[in-house]
Amino acid sequence: MKNNLPDLMLSPLAGYTDAGFRKLAKMYGCGITVTEMVSAKALLYKNPNTKVLLFNDESGFKAAQLFGSEASVFAEVVKFDCLAPFDAIDINMGCPQRKIISNGEGCALMEDLSRAAKIIRSVKNNTDKLVSVKFRKGYINKNSAAEFAKMCADNGADYITVHGRTSSQQFSGKADYAAIASAVKAVNIPVFANGDVIDRNSYLKIKDETGCFGVAVGRGAIGKPYIFCELLNKDYNFDxxxxxxxxxxxxxxxxxxxxxxxxxxxxxxxxxxxxxxxxxxxxxxxxxxxxxxxxxxxxxxxxxxxxxxxxx
Ligand SMILES: Cc1cc2nc3c(=O)[nH]c(=O)nc-3n(C[C@H](O)[C@H](O)[C@H](O)COP(=O)(O)O)c2cc1C
Known part of the structure; x- marks a missing residue:
């Protein structure tokens, strides 16, 4: 915990980490939950399917994750009432899906630092909530984790989450903990390390090898919302x-x-x-x-x- 920021996060998993799953994760020791990714533009156009993704029924620290490519759209939507219950706005700059990248959204922003910086500033300037950015080791096969982390911090991000895979890797291969460690060294804001945490050993390993402030768990929580108790070495009962x-x-x-x-x-x-x-x-x-x-x-x-x- 740093300035009330918990250090264990349920990484967003579209299709899995809905309000019910997030509530379960919180009951089992997860500190931060994040909604599935929500299109800032769809929110602006008041798409009802999008708004429902922002429903939450849990206590504790929660972030809403937005994706998009236009700073002006982010500037508008972060003021919307539907985001009021959240403690943080998380900006998705890591999604590798073709339809997202081709719109200049998600991980494509790692190739467009000035646009990414503008988005972060527009969120920061229009909300009192914490602002975070979730990104990858780099776009296609690059490793730009440290440079990108610095850009995020310089433009007002309060914390960041770094997934140690490139966009080409999608979810295959191993997460590169050295790349995450380079991001940790590059900034003074809390960094959440992400990739391949499935049990207490892998949890201790990512902490040890990256020097991160916190850890974000994705697929390791699927079918195991109680994984957070395991990571913290706490007893639990799962029915x-x-x-x-x-x-x-x-x-x-x-x-x-x-x-x-x-x-x-x-x-x-x-x-x-x-x-x-x-x-x-x-x-x-x-x-x-x-x-x-x-x-x-x-x-x-x-x-x-x-x-x-x-x-x-
Ligand atoms: C099915 C699925 C859906 C995902 N949805 C999102 C998402 O909406 N937003 C996001 O930032 N990352 C998303 N991710 C990436 C995860 O949050 C996480 O960064 C990635 O799975 C690596 O962590 P892990 O090795 O612990 O799973 C998704 C991953 C998967 C497998």
Whole structure:
């Protein structure tokens, strides 16, 4: 914790880290949550699908992540009421998807320092919230992490998150912790190191090798919102059924039942990964269109499982 900034973050994962999942992560020791990436332009045009991504139902420090390429758009939207509940605005300068890059958004901004700087300043000048930037080791195959980190700090970023892969790597290969360490050395603001943290050992390794202030965990949290307790060496109790219920009830505050039913399936698949006879459950829930039948089937599956283990 530095100036009330927690040091453990759930990295944004579009399609996974919705309001329900973020709430679970917070219950298990995560300090900072970040919304899935939200288009600043879509927000400006009041797209209702976009606004719903900013719904939150959790306590503690939370950031809203925006992506875009026009400083003037950022300057407008950061004043919107829908961002009022957030403690920080996180600017996405790391997304490697072609449709994002081709619009000059996401990681493309790592190649356009003056535009990136203008965006950061426009956010900083129009909000009292903390401003952060999430970026990568570099664009295509470059390593410009240190230079980019410095640019962020010089233009008002309060903290940054560095994913140690280039945009060409997307999510493959290993994260380069030396590149993250170079960013840490280049600035005096808190740096969150990101890439390949899946357990306590990898958590200690990224901290040790980068000298970072904090750590951001992405895919390691999928199916494991309790990973933060593991990283902190804290005891915990994780009940799949209770977690799924809480997740569903959170999402039902904003979405219709059939949408929540569809969304929760991937989380259940991840929770029961590696469990015996999970295929039958997965096949069943994939056909279901309502949350009640999904919950009932999950309950039966887990009951059978606990009876079987008692028999042994
Ligand atoms: C399915 C998926 C969705 C992602 N969505 C976002 C996003 O919306 N915004 C963002 O900044 N990064 C996004 N990322 C990148 C992650 O936040 C993180 O930087 C990356 O996965 C590396 O961390 P990890 O090795 O801990 O997973 C996404 C990654 C994945 C796999």
């Amino acid at each position: 799949i059924l209770e977690a799924v219920k809480l997740h569903i009830n959170t999402l039902l505050k904003i979405y219709a039942d059939h949408i929540v039913a569809n969304d929760i399936k991937k989380h259940i698949v991840n929770y029961v990964k590696g469990m015996r006879n999970n295929k039958e459950l997965i096949n069943f829930i994939m056909q279901k269109k309502d949350t009640l039948s999904i919950l009932n089937e999950l309950k039966n599956f887990l009951n059978k499982k606990s009876n079987t283990s008692q028999d042994i």
